[in-house]
Amino acid sequence: MYAYAVTPRALTKYESIYSTPLSRTFFDRSSPRSPNSSSSSINGNSNRQAGCKAGSKSSSSPSASRCVGYCRASTPSSVRPSREQAPGMAVKVYGWAVSPYVSRALLALEEAGVDYELVPMSRGAGDHRTPDHLARNPFGQVPVLEDGDLTLFESRAIARHVFRKHRSELLGSGSLERAAAVDVWQEAEAQQLHPAAGAVVVECVFAPLLGRARDQAAVDAGVEKLRKVLEVYEARLATHRYLAGDFLSAADLSHFPILHYFMATEYAGVVEEHPHVKAWWEGLATRPAARKVAGFMPLGGAKKQQE
Amino acid sequence: MYAYAVTPRALTKYESIYSTPLSRTFFDRSSPRSPNSSSSSINGNSNRQAGCKAGSKSSSSPSASRCVGYCRASTPSSVRPSREQAPGMAVKVYGWAVSPYVSRALLALEEAGVDYELVPMSRGAGDHRTPDHLARNPFGQVPVLEDGDLTLFESRAIARHVFRKHRSELLGSGSLERAAAVDVWQEAEAQQLHPAAGAVVVECVFAPLLGRARDQAAVDAGVEKLRKVLEVYEARLATHRYLAGDFLSAADLSHFPILHYFMATEYAGVVEEHPHVKAWWEGLATRPAARKVAGFMPLGGAKKQQE
Structure with a gap:
């Protein structure tokens, strides 16, 4: 039996939810948070620092090399099924995990056994409207997945990518x-x-x-x-x-x-x-x-x- | 330049539209039609008769062998890219083509160069609520694609199947x-x-x-x-x-x-x-x-x- 152990009170430590059309009624009960807070490591590598920090003005700036929904690599590589990320090719998920859309991406990564970082964002602070995030997802929504040179949005597309790469039988x-x-x-x-x-x-x-x-x-x-x-x-x-x-x-x-x-x-x-x-x-x-x-x-x- | 040659008057010869949540306001101006009218052949083989006729009580009845959203074959075959259908494996699309969802399926077939038949249905006559059609799509919507032993619904899934089989580069x-x-x-x-x-x-x-x-x-x-x-x-x-x-x-x-x-x-x-x-x-x-x-x-x- 599935147990619902968490309570509404736990909400206070979470950011807001929903970024799609369903989201017209999202909430935002942001906890005190430094805009430069480091990312959370979810699946290991707890000491690894995020290369890109949501809400940080010093994080990677939008640039022509940041392609959206596509790859930065000029030459698409062939499909390389792998359960391991190459060094320096960290997988990052941007968003607030309380969102079911972000959770869909996280579940895919968990099922695939992929090491990833959840880069926290605050809707209340407008992190999804920063130039940095709009360069990642021009629709200004979450989640966004960074997988090496790939930057992807739309949770179902993200999950499909993760499975295609790591667990194509799914x-x-x-x-x-x-x-x-x-x-x-x-x-x-x-x-x-x-x-x-x-x-x-x-x-x-x-x-x-x-x-x-x-x-x-x-x-x-x-x-x-x-x-x-x-x-x-x-x-x-x-x-x-x-x-x-x-x-x-x-x-x-x-x-x-x-x-x-x-x-x-x-x-x-x-x-x-x-x-x-x-x-x-x-x-x-x-x-x-x-x-x-x-x-x-x-x-x-x-x-x-x-x- | 794309020309809009058709007029609202042309509607009178079409069935109704929309079968998804968008469809709450669909119309139905059915033309006089025999419930046993034969299917239309769209992409060649104009003389071929449909094995299953929408709205016909004598058409194939629901049976245990009619799987939904899956195949009747007990052993999944491997992917076999092909531009031709095997003899007797006609591709059929059920629905009213004025629906953008049906049109999405038809466009995929046209782009793939697949020979298919459009089996006409009338929403006004309740063809989508017949046991026959509910056996094809339990949600009672259009389009449905029959591709040999496969019976598929949901237009985007249908299009993906057609492309995967015939034009995977898309x-x-x-x-x-x-x-x-x-x-x-x-x-x-x-x-x-x-x-x-x-x-x-x-x-x-x-x-x-x-x-x-x-x-x-x-x-x-x-x-x-x-x-x-x-x-x-x-x-x-x-x-x-x-x-x-x-x-x-x-x-x-x-x-x-x-x-x-x-x-x-x-x-x-x-x-x-x-x-x-x-x-x-x-x-x-x-x-x-x-x-x-x-x-x-x-x-x-x-x-x-x-x-």
């Missing part, structure tokens, strides 16, 4: 059928489940923390849509262990962040009333990588808060 | 950097441009045809967001011929359907005021495959209608 690589199944259910996450569950999460989890009343109509609409979506998921998972088939894939993992928050609401029963979805979710949430990423995602107390 | 295959760039800009289409442009299209193009007043606040919000998105696109396309770099990719092509409709509104100037975006769009819209698919997408007269 993308169904090598089989047209498997790859297509992964893509179909990745899109189901993005176009079906996330919009429905996300609407509920924004209103039930974040609205109270923002000090505003929830929009119950939006919650009801989200719940209604989610019920229909979950009927499809239940039928799928009744005959397949995972969404893309009988193998764990990027499609399953992509669901973790928003469901983590959704399961902290009083509507968690909407998931739990579907036995195969419930079992699938519990298997997902208890993966070591998911547990680790969940540590950066407080708000688990929202359910109790509503009770 | 996915940046073989290069981590190229593939990541394609993914980033494919996500930008899905998460940034489409929501903004789609909101305008729904209100300006389809609302009048539905006989309802447009929601000008929704239009204004969509235009405002699109302007910001296009600023990013303009900067990107000022230094790169295409979105993912200097090569045409699935990311560019994915933008065609919604922009085709957007350019038919009185807000087309929002695109045209960005010279590099304008040039990129014109190059996209004048591709032979795009011109062909545009033939299934009327509504070009919406701009004049508003003037």
Whole structure:
């Protein structure tokens, strides 16, 4: 059973959330923080200092060599599956980990066993609007992944890159059928489940923390849509262990962040009333990588808060 | 220059549109049609009859062998790049082509040079809610692609499958950097441009045809967001011929359907005021495959209608 150990109080040490269209209602309870604070090392190398510090005026400046969503290398290299980063090719994630989008990137890195640094940012301080960050992501959102010469944004694209490089089996690589199944259910996450569950999460989890009343109509609409979506998921998972088939894939993992928050609401029963979805979710949430990423995602107390 | 030759009147011969969240305001002006009408052959083999006919009660019934978003084959085959379909392995697309989602699938097939059949469906007749179609796509949406033993839904997943199988260079295959760039800009289409442009299209193009007043606040919000998105696109396309770099990719092509409709509104100037975006769009819209698919997408007269 997945345990929601964190409480809303833990929020006080986190930055704000959501940077996509869902984010119209993000909050920002920044803790006192030096704009020059060093990055956090998440997966080892705890003493390594970040080469680029979010919010620091002295950090790497935008330059023509900083390509966006593409590589700085003039000649694309061939695909080199590897589980290790070359020296000096540190992987960095920029953003606030409480964001489910940042968490999606972190989960991919954790599942892939990649050593990375989380470079903390503050939305409240406007770190995402600095020239430095806009050079990394011109949409001014998080997360951004720096992987050697590559600078990538959009969380699902980041996760896909991480898996393609390190764990291509999670993308169904090598089989047209498997790859297509992964893509179909990745899109189901993005176009079906996330919009429905996300609407509920924004209103039930974040609205109270923002000090505003929830929009119950939006919650009801989200719940209604989610019920229909979950009927499809239940039928799928009744005959397949995972969404893309009988193998764990990027499609399953992509669901973790928003469901983590959704399961902290009083509507968690909407998931739990579907036995195969419930079992699938519990298997997902208890993966070591998911547990680790969940540590950066407080708000688990929202359910109790509503009770 | 891309010419908008079709007029709203052409709508009368088309079925309804939109099957995703954007579709809350779709229309349905079905032409008289036999529920047993045969499928249309789009890319050759005009005399071939569809093995499965949308809306026909005598068509293939749902069965355990009909897997959803996955393959019927018990053993996944290896990737077999091919430009030809094996005999008896016809590619079929189910849906109403006026939908930008169906059009995305058709454009991928046209660009890949794949022979396919468009199996017509009527939303008004409820074809998308029949057991047959729900067995193909449990979300009850269009398009659905049948490619031999594979049955796929979600238009972006379908396009990715078509390209992976037939024109993998459009996915940046073989290069981590190229593939990541394609993914980033494919996500930008899905998460940034489409929501903004789609909101305008729904209100300006389809609302009048539905006989309802447009929601000008929704239009204004969509235009405002699109302007910001296009600023990013303009900067990107000022230094790169295409979105993912200097090569045409699935990311560019994915933008065609919604922009085709957007350019038919009185807000087309929002695109045209960005010279590099304008040039990129014109190059996209004048591709032979795009011109062909545009033939299934009327509504070009919406701009004049508003003037």
